[in-house]
Every structure is written in C-alpha cells, then in structure tokens.
Amino acid sequence: VAFCHITIPSLPGLHPKLPLMLQAASVALMNGLVSQAESLVKSGLTIVSDFFDEGAEASSSGDNGAQGVVGEEEAHCVSFLRAAASFCLLLPGHPQKGPLYVVQGLVAAMKKTRHAADLVQLVPLAAAFSQSPYLYAVKGVDSNDVLYGGDPTFAKELEDLGATLIVQSLERLEKDLMGADGGNGGGGNGGHGGDNAKASLAVLDTIITTILPSQPLRSKMKQLLLTLAQQPSIHNTEGDHALQAYRKVLAHKLK
Secondary structure: OHHHHHHHHHOOOOOOHHHHHHHHHHHHHHOOOHHHHHHHHHHHHHHHHHHHHHHHHHHHOOOHHHHHHHHHHHHHHHHHHHHHHHHHOOOOOEOOOEOOHHHHHHHHHHOOOOOHHHHHHHHHHHHHHOOOOOOOOOOOOOOHHHHOOOOHHHHHHHHHHHHHHHHHHHHHHHHHHOOOOOOOOOOOOOOOHHHHHHHHHHHHHHHHHHOOOOHHHHHHHHHHHHHHHOOHHHOOOOOHHHHHHHHHHHHHHOO
C-alpha cells in the first residue's frame, strides 16, 4: 500500500492513475488499513479537484485542442468520483473530523463538475448512509451504520447534505433549461440535444426514485419537467419517442 501511495501519483495522465488509486484504497480497506484507504481516496479527490480548477482555465482560454483534452480527462474524473461515492459508504467516519469527513471532500470535488447529472449522483449516497444496516460492508471494518447508527446528529447531517445536493442539482438543471448557454435551452450542442435531454430527465428520475419528495419539491420538479418538454432538445432528435415516453413516466411519478 505504501508503494502504491508513492508510485501511482507519479503516473502520467488521469487514467489509469485514478482507478488505480481507488483500487489500492479498496485493497487497503479489505485488509483493515482504514487510514491508508482514506488517505488514498483523499489524494484522488485532490487530484480531481486540482484538475477542475486547471481545466476551467483551459476552457476559458478558447484553445480547442486544450478543451478536447479537458473533456476527455473530465470524463475520467467524473467516473472516479462516482466510483469513490460507492466506496465512501464503506469508509468509517473520522473520530475527530466527523462521520462524513471524506464525503465532504467528495462533495466539494463533485460540485466543480459542470452537469447536474453528475452532482445528483451523490443523492443516493446520502440516502444509503441513512439506512441501517448498509447494503454492503467489509468484514472486520465497522462502517458508519455501526459507528453512528441512531445518532440524531448524524441523521441531521445526512438530511442537510441530501437537501443541499438536491437544491443545487435542480438549480443547475434550471440554469441549463433556461438557456444559460445563449438561449438554446441546453439542447443545441453539436447534435447532442437528445443526450442532454436524457441527462436532464435522469436528474429528476434520480431524485424521484431516491426520496419521497415534499409537495414544494414535487411542484418544482413538475415545473422543470414542463420546461424540459418545451425544449428543442427533446424534439426532432433520434430517439424522440423514447424521450417522450421517459418524460411521461416521470410526469406520472410526480402526480
């Protein structure tokens, strides 16, 4: 594990660096090396966070070549963050810094991504943390369901985290739908309108299937679904019928 800690960060590029760091963290945790597993995940999150900070500068430079590299590397970063979310369910909380110490770093890194469909992926993680026992565990390692299960402070922290993720995901989605990119409603990006519409629908679907929305939240989601139905991105694209069917299923769920 110490060898991995030293050598993996020196690899060029984000792939296979990030997957290897997470794999090393998994091996460490399976062998009861909690602090080493936590350190490897945190190192990966730092690399991702730094990438998004530097990637924002490359995108603003207007260099098409740089933007292409950023897009490819961004996909590796998002893939790592999603995998790290599943892994974080296993990690015990920090005795001094709290049960969601590593998760806070994960959330901070995920907030630097550009799409609502990425950020909303952490909502199921918050929901999974609130269950007891957890869906999976590492033999010999007590996860937060054992360490903090029944603690009202932990429950409140999870509730606040879930609410924040949902609000910020919907804000991102609303910004996209209102045409923050120049009036296209997020649907005219080089022929990827259908993909964008599907991703937007997936944001609402993730929330609906993860929690029981309150009436105000349900009303907000209905409004966004109606706005999405009026976007060019959901019409005149390949798979239009499938998208329309997907939208109708979500509308039924929100009744």
